Amino acid sequence: MPVKRPVLTPSGGGKTVKLSGGSSIELKVESSESGGEYGTILWTVRAGEEPPLHTHTREDELLYVVQGKLVAQVGDARVEVGPGAYAALPRDVPHTIEVIGDQATLLVSFVPGGLERFLVPRDGEQPDPAAFGLAFP
Numbered sequence: 001m002p003v004k005r006p007v008l009t010p011s012g013g014g015k016t017v018k019l020s021g022g023s024s025i026e027l028k029v030e031s032s033e034s035g036g037e038y039g040t041i042l043w044t045v046r047a048g049e050e051p052p053l054h055t056h057t058r059e060d061e062l063l064y065v066v067q068g069k070l071v072a073q074v075g076d077a078r079v080e081v082g083p084g085a086y087a088a089l090p091r092d093v094p095h096t097i098e099v100i101g102d103q104a105t106l107l108v109s110f111v112p113g114g115l116e117r118f119l120v121p122r123d124g125e126q127p128d129p130a131a132f133g134l135a136f137p
Contacts, residue, residue, distance in 0.1 A: 004035045014042070017120050022103070023049040027120040031113020039116030040109040042066075047099040054096065058133035059110045061089040068104025070097045094137055 007029050014027040029040040053073065065085040072079050072087060074095045081087075089095050097104075110116060117125075118132040129136070 004037075005033070007033045015120055019046075019049055021049045022046040025119045027116060028107075029109075029113075030116060031110075034113055036113055038109050038111045039113030040107065041116050041119055042105065042107055043119075044103055044105045045097070045099055046103045047101065050097050050099055052096060052136055053094050055094050055135045055137070056089075056091045056110070056115065056133055057135055058091060059112055059115055060091055061087075061095075062109040062111065063087045063089065064107045066105040066107055068102075069100040070104045071100065072097055 009026075009028045012026070016024055016026040018024045023046045024044045026042040027039075028042055029038065031037070031039040063086065065081055065083055067083055069080065069082045072081050072085075072095070074087070074089060075093060080100070097106075115132055115134075118127045118129065118134070121127050
């Protein structure tokens with residue numbers, strides 16, 4: 001992931017989407033800032049707002065648990081993880097998470113970038129999951 005120029009996003013400084021159940025997704029690096037190489041979000045996910053089991057058909061997902069506990073499901077495996085846990089998930093591998101407790105905070109990068117704009121759309125956009133290469137088994 002070559003860095004083309006410095007990108008400094010202060011805490012709370014990126015465009016943030018707030019979901020109805022209290023979750024939030026903050027854009028940390030937009031793929032246009034990395035020459036399309038990657039995009040990064042900070043995701044505070046509340047219990048009950050986790051994504052369904054899904055696969056990415058165009059990018060790999062790199063995920064770091066900042067705070068909280070969750071059960072990560074990758075393929076058929078389910079593993080309980082907490083702060084400091086890291087996962088590198090290749091494209092086409094089904095995965096999801098389940099929050100243990102109230103919420104968890106994750107730093108997530110997508111390689112190559114682009115999917116961050118599904119999660120934090122530009123003003124007025126309502127993205128179609130299929131257009132972003134998301135598949136739901």
